[in-house]
Amino acid sequence: MAFKHSFQVRWVDTDGAGVVHFSNYLRYFEVCEEEFYRSLNLDFKTIRARYLVALPRIEAYCNYKASCRFGDEIEVSLSVREIADKTVTYDFQVFLKADNKLAAEGYLKCIAVNEKWRAIPLPSELAKVIRQSSV
Amino acid sequence: MAFKHSFQVRWVDTDGAGVVHFSNYLRYFEVCEEEFYRSLNLDFKTIRARYLVALPRIEAYCNYKASCRFGDEIEVSLSVREIADKTVTYDFQVFLKADNKLAAEGYLKCIAVNEKWRAIPLPSELAKVIRQSSV
Amino acid sequence: MAFKHSFQVRWVDTDGAGVVHFSNYLRYFEVCEEEFYRSLNLDFKTIRARYLVALPRIEAYCNYKASCRFGDEIEVSLSVREIADKTVTYDFQVFLKADNKLAAEGYLKCIAVNEKWRAIPLPSELAKVIRQSSV
Amino acid sequence: MAFKHSFQVRWVDTDGAGVVHFSNYLRYFEVCEEEFYRSLNLDFKTIRARYLVALPRIEAYCNYKASCRFGDEIEVSLSVREIADKTVTYDFQVFLKADNKLAAEGYLKCIAVNEKWRAIPLPSELAKVIRQSSV
Numbered sequence: 001m002a003f004k005h006s007f008q009v010r011w012v013d014t015d016g017a018g019v020v021h022f023s024n025y026l027r028y029f030e031v032c033e034e035e036f037y038r039s040l041n042l043d044f045k046t047i048r049a050r051y052l053v054a055l056p057r058i059e060a061y062c063n064y065k066a067s068c069r070f071g072d073e074i075e076v077s078l079s080v081r082e083i084a085d086k087t088v089t090y091d092f093q094v095f096l097k098a099d100n101k102l103a104a105e106g107y108l109k110c111i112a113v114n115e116k117w118r119a120i121p122l123p124s125e126l127a128k129v130i131r132q133s134s135v
Numbered sequence: 136m137a138f139k140h141s142f143q144v145r146w147v148d149t150d151g152a153g154v155v156h157f158s159n160y161l162r163y164f165e166v167c168e169e170e171f172y173r174s175l176n177l178d179f180k181t182i183r184a185r186y187l188v189a190l191p192r193i194e195a196y197c198n199y200k201a202s203c204r205f206g207d208e209i210e211v212s213l214s215v216r217e218i219a220d221k222t223v224t225y226d227f228q229v230f231l232k233a234d235n236k237l238a239a240e241g242y243l244k245c246i247a248v249n250e251k252w253r254a255i256p257l258p259s260e261l262a263k264v265i266r267q268s269s270v
Numbered sequence: 271m272a273f274k275h276s277f278q279v280r281w282v283d284t285d286g287a288g289v290v291h292f293s294n295y296l297r298y299f300e301v302c303e304e305e306f307y308r309s310l311n312l313d314f315k316t317i318r319a320r321y322l323v324a325l326p327r328i329e330a331y332c333n334y335k336a337s338c339r340f341g342d343e344i345e346v347s348l349s350v351r352e353i354a355d356k357t358v359t360y361d362f363q364v365f366l367k368a369d370n371k372l373a374a375e376g377y378l379k380c381i382a383v384n385e386k387w388r389a390i391p392l393p394s395e396l397a398k399v400i401r402q403s404s405v
Numbered sequence: 406m407a408f409k410h411s412f413q414v415r416w417v418d419t420d421g422a423g424v425v426h427f428s429n430y431l432r433y434f435e436v437c438e439e440e441f442y443r444s445l446n447l448d449f450k451t452i453r454a455r456y457l458v459a460l461p462r463i464e465a466y467c468n469y470k471a472s473c474r475f476g477d478e479i480e481v482s483l484s485v486r487e488i489a490d491k492t493v494t495y496d497f498q499v500f501l502k503a504d505n506k507l508a509a510e511g512y513l514k515c516i517a518v519n520e521k522w523r524a525i526p527l528p529s530e531l532a533k534v535i536r537q538s539s540v
Contacts, residue, residue: 157326157330161293198328199327
């Protein structure tokens with residue numbers, strides 16, 4: 001099951017072409033990821049405090065299908081693609097809600113690091129919580 | 136004497152009206168402030184390390200006169216308006232270089248704080264360096 | 271009566287000091303303004319289409335009181351300060367919801383312009399809608 | 406030959422982890438692309454006016470290797486990977502200049518569209534200018 005989060009395109013997200021700047025889709029992915037963690041009673045700070053781990057991105061990808069414009073209602077969906085030893089990869093899709101059109105899709109690959117930003121195994125408790133969310 | 140720093144308007148700075156988003160002028164002020172400190176062989180990190188002080192803003196103001204657009208060459212000037220016991224206030228002007236037109240002007244008022252973000256007197260050495268720059 | 275809109279501080283809004291970058295408070299003001307117009311069944315595009323007018327800012331001001339951090343729930347309130355011949359000024363306050371602490375306050379002064387960005391009188395219908403909202 | 410453009414990491418580019426927010430690397434790619442076009446006496450506006458074409462992105466990818474921090478001098482390099490019938494793909498690398506360390510690499514794939522945002526063949530004159538730049 002994908003996790004879903006909806007919000008509106010803000011004026012500041014648009015560029016001189018009248019559409020959302022391409023870099024902002026990665027920010028939309030991240031907003032959805034934040035809400036996903038919140039739905040698990042987690043957030044970046046809690047993850048860091050409880051599991052002594054941070055999850056910076058090592059890869060980001062986006063494929064652009066259709067433009068989003070100011071005021072558009074969009075729905076971002078997140079699904080867990082893969083949980084590996086030290087990484088977790090989330091797939092994202094951005095839909096224009098007015099016509100349920102796919103605007104963009106991509107992924108973020110995150111790596112578990114300790115406070116010195118050295119890669120470490122994903123804490124098993126955290127992996128379990130993430131895995132269960134996606135059933 | 137005002138300190139001056141020139142750069143180009145980037146595409147990502149524009150919004151759907153084809154002009155620089157109004158919030159970005161505060162970022163232009165800050166870029167000029169960063170270059171000003173660099174011209175004094177200072178930067179936020181050095182200031183923090185050497186003087187045990189940070190200088191967060193307590194006030195920001197901007198008056199918009201003319202639009203800046205993608206590709207415009209702009210010059211931002213900084214002048215020290217006032218150095219008080221705990222604060223320093225910088226005035227800024229943004230010029231469109233093509234016709235030397237004033238696009239925006241405003242100020243940032245910064246307060247000296249210690250590592251607990253409590254207001255403290257501006258270190259006299261730092262105040263001196265800033266004051267001398269503006270002669 | 272003030273119009274109120276609540277949302278969460280996003281990770282991307284923070285800077286290296288771990289707090290919301292000062293320029294983003296102007297963006298928070300604008301998000302609240304967008305929601306205010308939406309509550310009147312208006313938005314920037316509708317205002318432009320219906321009243322042949324845009325409302326770019328000619329002044330922005332913010333006074334910073336307390337830091338907002340990642341994950342903080344904030345409430346932004348908008349109240350109409352003044353409707354003049356060609357301008358409308360909105361006052362904003364940003365509250366940290368956890369302890370109802372004022373984090374920032376300021377204003378945006380907007381001017382009515384036609385499609386050539388010449389100042390024009392605020393359309394009386396639009397002025398009326400805005401005025402009634404604030405009773 | 407790769408095109409190169411150097412600049413400094415700005416404070417506003419950093420996030421609460423004290424490093425450049427991952428979305429900003431796409432913006433760094435774009436800044437380098439803007440300077441690349443400028444080096445060819447082109448820019449987005451000129452391209453649109455002269456060749457009746459815009460070049461929105463259809464894909465963006467970034468692989469993160471090392472963190473960039475406030476004040477770091479970085480060099481972004483662009484090389485033309487592929488010019489196809491309707492698309493052009495640019496490869497990017499972001500280097501930390503202090504130790505010539507690779508911080509990030511990725512690509513942007515752009516598609517030629519007409520004013521109705523329909524895909525069209527890349528104008529041969531434009532393709533030629535881009536191709537020659539990379540010899």
